[in-house]
Amino acid sequence: MAKSGFLAEAKARGFIFQCTDEAALDEACATGSIAGYAGFDLTADSLHVGHMIPIMLLRLFQKHGHKPVALLGGGTTRIGDPSFREEARQLLTEEKIAENLVGIRKNLEAFIDFSSNAVLVNNAEWLDQLSYIALLRDVGVHFSVNRMLSFDSVKQRLEREQGLTFLEFNYSILQSYDFRELLRRENVVLQMGGSDQWGNIVSGIELVRRTEQKSVFGLTTPLITTASGAKMGKSASGAVWLSAEKLSPYQYWQFWRNTEDADVGRFLRLFTDLALDEIARLEELGGAEINQAKIVLATEATALCHGRVAAEEAAETARKLFTEGVAAGSLPSITIPAAEFGEGMPAFALLVKAGLAASNGEARRLIRGGGARLDDxxxxxxxLIVAPKAEQKLSSGKKHHVRVLLG
Incomplete structure (x- = not known):
């Protein structure tokens, strides 16, 4: 049984997969406030639901009086983390990385209170200043290529035709360097990350031990999949973004509302702040009542990301849409310029443009299956050619709706 509030609740909610020295970390957390970090590379201008586990863990860390450090990978994004990827990431320009940083910082500020003890840092601050020869002498000497080759994330890439570039092979060294730098700058003694980061985290701990003669800790979270085995954070139309500019609060709410029955309790523990005893009560609901638990999950998760007002508006929109059969103003919308719409647009093309289908082929199959509707x-x-109108409602199935506006 964990002595510290942080580890006790993290375990109860299902956040912990591996820990390097759980007893020592528990003691450190129980005897005072410590600093811990999780990293986020800047590969897009928004984070998505697949990033929610480390975000919620940082939030829980802060709740129990510890200092969360959110590390933005302005430097490491230039390389790209190869862990368990089939191919190299596309290299981004400096301008795009700077643009992505602004969006991701806004995402994190919704969940973590940076006006309190939390810190937001960018590893470009120190990685940009590195001399290659100095890095090799100071850090590279402590890394065994044999050991790096033994990491599952590296072995899987080496077994594929794509292989692993020398650029990507350096990622683990730079992530380890980040841990040591954060120890020096912010007294960070804990790195948190997904289970695919275990090798990189252990390498950082070893670098700190060798060069600083200090003991630090690593904690990984489990890979989250749905009960049916799907990867968390994806929907039929793509990533479930945290930014309202990329995905409306209603669409975000609807993603959580569509949670599979078997996942409701687990997702309430991981993705909301609800008390564990209340979650246990909701988890016991069966039959049609499970939908009430899903509404609670959707509303609480959306409130964290977009605010309580937006979450309640999304819930009310859904209620009106499904119980009264009327659309409300907070439905997601798309505006199509009149010149682009012309005298009419094929229904299948409109479904794709509205994000209700991923391709023309998928849209055609949706129509053939009777799942597409225009104004109900x-x-x-x-x-079918859809004639231009000031406003129309386009639907995919019973749960996905978009207002099509003429610009």
């Missing part, structure tokens, strides 16, 4: 009327003709 089933679209039966794949060749």
């Amino acid at each position: 009327v089933v679209i039966t003709d794949e060749a």
Whole structure:
């Protein structure tokens, strides 16, 4: 049984997969406030639901009086983390990385209180200043290539045709360097990350031990999949973004509302702040009542990301749409310029543009299956040309709706 509030609750909520020295970390957390970090590379201008586990862990860390450090990878993004990826990441320009940083910082500020003890740092501050020869002499000497090659994330890439570039091979060294630098700058003694980061985290701990003669800790979280085995953070139309500019609060709410029955309790523990005894009560609901638990999950998760007002508006929109059959103003919308719409647009093309289908082929299959509707009327003709109107409601199935506006 953990002595510290942080580890006790993290375990109870299902956040912990591996820990390098759990007893010592528990003691450190129980006897005072410590600093711990999780890193986020700047590969897009928004984080998505797949990033929520480390975000919620940092939030829980702060709740129990510790100092969360969110590390933005302005430097490491230039290389790209190769862990368990089939191919190298596309290299981004400096301008795009700077743009992405602004969006991701805004995401994190919704969950973590940086006006308190939390810190947001960018590893470009120190990685940009590195001399290659100095890095090799100071850090590289402490890394065994044999050991690096033994990491599962590296072995899997080496077994593929794509291989692993020398650029990517350096990622583990730079992540380890980050841990040591954060220890020196912010007295960080804990690195948190997904289970795919275990090798990199252990390498950082070893670097600190060798060069600083200090003991630090690593903690990894489990890979989260749905009950049906799907990867968390993806929907039929793509990533479930945290930024309202990329995904409306209603669409975000709807993603959580569509949670599979078997996942409700687990997701309430991981992705909301609800008390564990209340979650246990909701988890016991069965039959049609499980939908009430899903509404609670959707509303609480959306409140954390977009605020309580937006979450309640999304819940009310859903209630009106499904119980009264009327659309509300907070439905996601897309504006299509009149010149682009012309005298009409094929229904399948409109479904793709609205994000209700990933491709023309998928949209055609949706129509053939009777799952597409325009203003609540089933679209039966794949060749239907939708005439321009000031506002129309386009639907995919019973749960996905978009307001199509003429610009």
